[in-house]
Amino acid sequence: MRTRIAPVIILLSGCLFAADAQQVTPRIAYVYPAGGCRGATFRAVVAGQFLEGTATVLFSGGGVRAEVIEHTRPLSVEQAIELQPKFDELRKRKAAAGSRAGGAWTAEDEKTLAELARKFETFIPKAQINQSIVENVVIEVSIAADAEPGARELRLRGPAGLTNPLVFRVGQLPEFSRAPAKTYRQPKDGKGPKIAPPPSEMRVTIPATVNGQIMPGAANQFRFAARQGQRLVFAVSARELIPFLPDAVPGWFQATLVLRDAQGKDLPFTGENRISPDPVAFFQVPKDGDYALEIHDSLYRGREDFVYRITMGETPFVTGIFPLGGLAGAQTAVEFTGWNLPQSRLTVDTRGRPPGTVSVATRKGDLISNRVPFAVDTLPECLEREPNGTITNAQPVTLPVIINGRFDRRGDADVFRFEGRAGEEIVAEVVARRLGSPADSVLKLTDANGSQIAFNDDFENRSSDLNTHHADSFLRTTLPAAGVYYVHLRDTQQNGGPDYGYRLRLSHPVPDFELRVVPSAITGRLGATVPITVYALRKEGFTGEIALSLKSDSADTGMGRSFSSKGKAPKGQGGNVRLGPTSGFRLSGARVPAGHDNVRFTITLPTATQRGPSASLSFEGRATIHGREVVCAAVPAEDIMQAFKYHHLVPAQDFKVAVLGRGEVAGPIELLGDKLVRIPVGGTARVRFYNHAAALSEKVQLELVDPPQGVSIRSSAAAATITEIVFQSDPAVAKAGQEGNLIVAAFDPSPPEMSKEKTRGTPRRVPLATFPAVASQIVANGP
Secondary structure, eight states: OEEEESSEEEOOTTTTOSGGGGGGOOEEEEEESOEEETTOEEEEEEEEESOTTOOEEEESSSSEEEEEEEEEOOOOHHHHHHHHHHHHHHHHHHHHHHTTSSOOOOHHHHHHHHHHHHHHHTOOOGGGOOGGGOEEEEEEEEEOTTOOOEEEEEEEEETTEEOOOEEEEEESSOEEEOOOOOOOBOOTTSOSOOBOOOOSEEEOOSSEEEEEEOOTTOEEEEEEEEOTTOEEEEEEESTTTSOOOTTSSSSSOOEEEEEEETTOOBOOOEEEOTTSSSOEEEEEOOSSEEEEEEEEETTOOOOTTOEEEEEEESOOEEEEEESSEEETTSEEEEEEEEESOSOSEEEEEOTTOOSEEEEEOOEETTEEOOOEEEEEESSOEEEOOSSOSSSTTOEEOOSSEEEEEEOOSTTOEEEEEEEEOTTOEEEEEEESGGGTOOOOEEEEEEETTOOEEEEESOOOOGGGTTOSSOOOOEEEEEOSSSEEEEEEEEETTOOOSTTOEEEEEEESOOOEEEEEEESSEEEEETTOEEEEEEEEEEETTOOOOEEEEEOSOTTOOSOOEEEEOSOSOOOSOOOBOOSGGGTTOEEESOEEOTTOSEEEEEEEOOSBOOSOSEEEEOEEEEEEETTEEEEEEEEEEEEEEETTTEEEEEEOSOEEEEEESOSBOSOOEEEESOSEEEEETTOEEEEEEEESSOEEESSEEEEESSOOTTEEEEEEEEETTEEEEEEEEOTTTOOTTOEEEEOEEEEESSOTTSOTTTTTTOOOOEEEEEOOOEEEEEEOSOO
């Protein structure tokens, strides 16, 4: 979808973000260590690519700060060839000086040799280089003594903008860290330094948090002393730190634990993998003595980004709660199970909280346990009552209802009875795996005669993309006749126990939606227009339009929602919200058309800024469902690939904006006329843009970014500060009623500063600007 225009007036001051610019977007793959103890100061390595010039480290939340110490990247083959003669010559001179048969050896010579040796340590043949971790940024981290324990997000900021976020944990225990891993190699010609693997065993004192990286074929051991009767918990964080690896199968570091005594004998322990690949081991110490904990990958894979943290000691750990949720605006008594817990019951207060999911934890002295999810809903709730395993003793319920139950023992099944009407549409939904329960549910709906009406085992839910197994069940069906119906629920593997809780919703369909905004960070110059994507995760038949806008309170990025009776949702394209931190940002095309699951829209950055180089924004979506306005927070997310193929929308804590440049610019590109352009089938439509700041270019290429099907640019023209673009629709492809956004990117295909000599003969175009998104609709041609 390209067209060449010459000449054209095009904005240059906002030239940063377009399709070609994405190839140099800075990204980070791991941070090691991936956390630290409160009150500590230490150095960490952040690895990624396109990190040159990194100057700032950003953390979400408070109490953690860091400064950049240095940036390194491996020697290229060309650089290694160029430096090798000097390196060899210096080594020969040093050897000659040492044998007293050669000339003098100076301190300056020693310094130069050391610097070259350090550079050669980074040289790895191209076949062994993983480009996603090719560069290192060393940072010095300081964590305040009163910092809140838990997960933060770390990002780097450099000349090219913000990176993606990584998990960085603030811990509560003393920390031990193995030396940062390096790719081991033995030079075939014997030249250059050999990088030796670090020792596999480390001595630690518990309680502690240990940090390490697993390399190919390696296993790390931590030896510690323990006393008889201690109830030790070994909890691994690995996939929690890096949820998906794009170029590894199965797509994450699959950690495995082994516990041994002083003689090296393997010891049995209670294992809890639950729904996460990150294992947890529980061990009651049989006698005083030395013990060793070993960690390795289940397939003995490894790489620098196989990063882990293990908490070790008599720490509180929650294995399950019951019930898994409660009524919004109420207090719910919750039963806790686990190890080293100071109490078995806790009251969860959801007053003032919107429907959604919160996290709960317990405390033992100064130590806070792991956090577990707790669902909050507005529907009536009840508890499952035993016995209810057959049709004859099925528990009667009245719809709508959420039933809090659990599979108490192996083979346990629960049956619920309700009255239905002919033609009534019913939903039965299990929420268990999404709330941390190991239950793998299967649902069946039968009539009074036992005939099966509907059945479901697993149901994929995109709003829970971190799950490795979508094990929750979902049914939506229409009842064929009036009468009694039964919902049968059990665990697929016939498993059960106190942790096998579930929430079963029986109701009519509840049309709803969630939103994900991708990516979770953007970069642009003052006044630039940047495209981003919003995904609508539609639920239970909702197909309506969703309008996106900026929230005035940028601190709220939760998943809450609210309801009102104000009527229809606004149909505008989003506007310039001039409240608090959102002032000066403008959305264009920020509307998900009815029936669409995603749309690409644009955000125009302020033309002047008094805030720092980075800002946080929050988005929300509005839609009308059954006559009421539903407002839902749009969660920032990263589109992350797993195992070379699968894509996941991984939520982030903040949506960050990096503004490049200082002071003011004359102004951005603006759309003139209607915000909705109608293109006849097989016809054309003209759209005009106003360029506040203009510069003449003779060879500018315009391209539609992810255009609606069958829509292209036919021609364009410019006069002074006005650019007019003519769009056309292909009658063989475009259909009446089709909607979508038109986003035009401008490129200079052959800038003079990038000659073929400098680009090794490969022409390279340069992104100049992105036009604000224009909503489009294909309409029938004629009466």
